Amino acid sequence: MCPFKGLTRLSPRLCRGSFNLLQLFRSKNKELGVDYLYDEVMGLKYKGNKIHSALLKNNDLIHGEAFINAAGPKASRIASMAGIQLPVESRKRCVFVFHCRDEIQGCPLVVDSSGVYFRPEGENFICGVSPGEENDPQCFDYEVDYNLFNETIWPILAHRVPAFESIKQVNAWAGHYAYNLLDQNVILGSHPQIDNLYFANGFSGHGLQQAPAVGRALSEQIVHGRYRSLDLSIFDFDRILKNAPIKELNVI
Numbered sequence: 001m002c003p004f005k006g007l008t009r010l011s012p013r014l015c016r017g018s019f020n021l022l023q024l025f026r027s028k029n030k031e032l033g034v035d036y037l038y039d040e041v042m043g044l045k046y047k048g049n050k051i052h053s054a055l056l057k058n059n060d061l062i063h064g065e066a067f068i069n070a071a072g073p074k075a076s077r078i079a080s081m082a083g084i085q086l087p088v089e090s091r092k093r094c095v096f097v098f099h100c101r102d103e104i105q106g107c108p109l110v111v112d113s114s115g116v117y118f119r120p121e122g123e124n125f126i127c128g129v130s131p132g133e134e135n136d137p138q139c140f141d142y143e144v145d146y147n148l149f150n151e152t153i154w155p156i157l158a159h160r161v162p163a164f165e166s167i168k169q170v171n172a173w174a175g176h177y178a179y180n181l182l183d184q185n186v187i188l189g190s191h192p193q194i195d196n197l198y199f200a201n202g203f204s205g206h207g208l209q210q211a212p213a214v215g216r217a218l219s220e221q222i223v224h225g226r227y228r229s230l231d232l233s234i235f236d237f238d239r240i241l242k243n244a245p246i247k248e249l250n251v252i
C-alpha cells in the first residue's frame with residue numbers, strides 16, 4: 001500500500017521544483033516495476049496476525065506481502081483500521097512570502113530564538129513560525145492565518161533585520177504537518193504484533209529531508225528483515241508503547 005494521492009500544498013515555485021522531483025522519482029520507480037494507482041484505502045483485511053489486503057473505495061482489494069502506512073497527516077486513520085492508536089495528528093503550518101526593497105546579500109536560513117524562521121526564496125523571502133501549543137489544534141483546512149504574520153512574525157522580523165521593517169507580504173499558503181504528539185519524530189518500521197505492517201509516520205515537518213534514509217531503511221527491513229546501512233531502531237513503534245520519547249527540539 002503506497003497511498004500517493006494529492007500533493008502537499010506548496011508555493012508555485014516550490015511546487016514546480018517538487019513536481020519535477022516527483023516526476024523524476026516516479027519515472028525511475030516505474031522503470032523498476034512500481035505500479036501507481038489512485039484510490040482511497042478504506043479498510044484492511046487480515047489472515048492470522050498478518051494483513052492480507054487493503055480494501056479500496058472502489059471495492060477492489062489490493063493483496064500484498066508488506067503494507068506501509070505512509071498516509072501523512074491521516075496516518076492515524078489508517079492505523080485505526082488495524083486497531084492501532086497512532087499519536088499522529090494534522091497540524092496547520094502557514095508559510096508567508098514577502099518582498100524586501102533592500103537587497104540583503106548572502107542571507108542564510110535564519111531561525112530566531114522565538115522560533116520565527118526566514119530565508120531567501122528567489123527574489124523574495126519566505127518565513128513562518130509554529131504556533132504555541134495552546135493555539136495549535138488538530139486541523140484539516142487550508143485557510144491561511146494572516147494574523148500570525150501581522151501580529152507575531154512581522155514584529156520579530158523587523159526586530160531581527162531592520163530592512164524588514166518595510167516589507168510587503170506578497171503570497172502565502174498553508175499545509176499540514178503529520179505531527180507526532182509524543183516527540184515530534186518519525187515512527188518508523190514494523191509493528192511488534194502485526195508482522196507485515198510498517199510505519200513511516202509522524203514526520204512533524206521534517207519528512208522531505210529524511211525521505212531518502214526512510215525509504216532505504218524500510219526497504220531493508222522489508223527485504224532483509226533488519227536495518228543494514230543505518231540502524232534506525234530508536235524510531236521503532238515500541239517507543240510509543242513504552243511512552244519513551246526521543247524529543248526533537250528543532251522543529252520549526
Ligand SMILES: Cc1cc2nc3c(=O)[nH]c(=O)nc-3n(C[C@H](O)[C@H](O)[C@H](O)COP(=O)(O)OP(=O)(O)OC[C@H]3O[C@@H](n4cnc5c(N)ncnc54)[C@H](O)[C@@H]3O)c2cc1C
Pocket residue numbers: 003004005006007008039040041042070071072073074078093094095174175176177200201203204205206207208209210
Ligand atoms: C508548510 C510546510 C513546510 C514544510 N517544510 C519542510 C522542510 O523544510 N523540510 C522537510 O524536510 N520537510 C518539510 N515539511 C514536511 C514534509 O512536507 C512532510 O514531512 C512530508 O511531505 C511527509 O511526506 P509523507 O509522504 O509522509 O506524507 P504526505 O506527503 O502527506 O503524503 C501522504 C499521502 O497519503 C495519502 N493518503 C492519506 N490517506 C489515504 C488513504 N486512506 N488512502 C490513500 N491515500 C491516502 C494522501 O492523499 C497523501 O498523498 C513541511 C511541511 C509543511 C506543511
